[in-house]
Amino acid sequence: MTNEPTESESGPEHSAPQPKRPDPPRPEKLLSIIQFLAPHTEKVIITTHAQERMAERDISDLDVYRVLQRGYIKGKIRSGLKEGEWACKVAYKIRGSREIGVATVVIQTDALLVSTVEWEDK
Numbered sequence: 001m002t003n004e005p006t007e008s009e010s011g012p013e014h015s016a017p018q019p020k021r022p023d024p025p026r027p028e029k030l031l032s033i034i035q036f037l038a039p040h041t042e043k044v045i046i047t048t049h050a051q052e053r054m055a056e057r058d059i060s061d062l063d064v065y066r067v068l069q070r071g072y073i074k075g076k077i078r079s080g081l082k083e084g085e086w087a088c089k090v091a092y093k094i095r096g097s098r099e100i101g102v103a104t105v106v107i108q109t110d111a112l113l114v115s116t117v118e119w120e121d122k
């Protein structure tokens with residue numbers, strides 16, 4: 001005899017309901033928050049990983065801020081790890097250069113977390 005739960009004990013009626021994740025914000029709404037926060041450098045957190053990629057790819061912090069202030073949301077908006085967080089990629093073609101992608105997490109409407117930076121044409 002096993003201690004496995006029976007089908008009726010392990011069915012959906014015995015599991016806690018999963019809360020429905022809210023729908024992601026519209027790209028233009030999220031972009032307006034990003035563009036509002038980006039000029040306030042104290043509200044932009046650039047992770048160590050992103051700093052390493054910036055150095056490796058010769059992308060400056062000024063380039064990152066420019067992308068956040070002038071770019072567009074490229075691809076899907078995903079929910080972050082915590083409630084009120086939204087992850088997306090912001091992209092912008094720097095004049096005389098290539099398009100840069102900045103993986104960004106919008107934390108509530110309070111801060112931006114830059115998790116990585118990449119060239120979009122590679």
